[in-house]
Amino acid sequence: MFGNLYSDNPLLTQFRRLEEELDEVFGRGTPWTGGIRSQPPGTFPAINVGSTEDDVTVYLFAPGIDAKKLDISIQQNLLTVSGEREVPRDDGATYYRQERFGGEFHRVISLPDDVDPERVQASYRDGVVQITVRRRESAKPRQIAIR
Amino acid sequence: MATEMTKKDAASDNGGQTLMNAAPTATIRPMVDIFETADGITLRADMPGVSKDGLNLRVDGPNLLVEGNIGIIPEQKMSALHADVRSTLYRRSFVLGSELEAEKIDANLKDGILTIRIPKRPELRPRKIEVRSS
Numbered sequence: 001m002f003g004n005l006y007s008d009n010p011l012l013t014q015f016r017r018l019e020e021e022l023d024e025v026f027g028r029g030t031p032w033t034g035g036i037r038s039q040p041p042g043t044f045p046a047i048n049v050g051s052t053e054d055d056v057t058v059y060l061f062a063p064g065i066d067a068k069k070l071d072i073s074i075q076q077n078l079l080t081v082s083g084e085r086e087v088p089r090d091d092g093a094t095y096y097r098q099e100r101f102g103g104e105f106h107r108v109i110s111l112p113d114d115v116d117p118e119r120v121q122a123s124y125r126d127g128v129v130q131i132t133v134r135r136r137e138s139a140k141p142r143q144i145a146i147r
Numbered sequence: 148m149a150t151e152m153t154k155k156d157a158a159s160d161n162g163g164q165t166l167m168n169a170a171p172t173a174t175i176r177p178m179v180d181i182f183e184t185a186d187g188i189t190l191r192a193d194m195p196g197v198s199k200d201g202l203n204l205r206v207d208g209p210n211l212l213v214e215g216n217i218g219i220i221p222e223q224k225m226s227a228l229h230a231d232v233r234s235t236l237y238r239r240s241f242v243l244g245s246e247l248e249a250e251k252i253d254a255n256l257k258d259g260i261l262t263i264r265i266p267k268r269p270e271l272r273p274r275k276i277e278v279r280s281s
Contacts, residue, residue, distance in 0.1 A: 063259030127197075128259065130219075
């Protein structure tokens, strides 16, 4: 009876497969999916990482945090972000839903090897922390002229 | 080994995937807290990346629709290395009770958190009922 609920639900199985496929598409060949430091989907804060020739930008979707208390550090290509989100509860109120994350968080993000840890900029706007790390000049693709 | 894995991160390998480029119909269901006090109901929704301009609140009969567009526009040339957030649109709807004054909704957006207060009709606020002993 219970076995049915967990193992033989074709819809759920398909859904999981879809999720895995999406992971493949979005995180192909990166240390993200299945990476030793990866965290399960839904971990606060959600993270997007985008890359251009010149830099790598990390977006942390962390609404309602005090950006000044955020602890951001980078060592080689490992970016560590930790902080706390306070979600005050109204004791006199009746709660119907409490889905929002409250408490301390800590995330480690593996960036590509060619980022320059000396050139990092961070900002906070509309609940999103944006951290931009420049890539090293030498790592940029170069045009090679044929003489 | 490890180097080979991260080398692939270089911008070119993602076949032109851009950040959060999922189909426009895919929406994100924002996380909410909902609580009730004597004079009304408060709804708080996490909508990081949404500015006041990107917010759309609509009351249609008993339904309250909350929508918000993530306004971060990444550079055109940016490709995604990783994306937890795979859409740019938050959407969630709620059914309000008739005891709530939908026309007096108050909304506030700060640092990606939307707070909506929906007052109860004064005549419908709870009254303490005295039990008389005979």
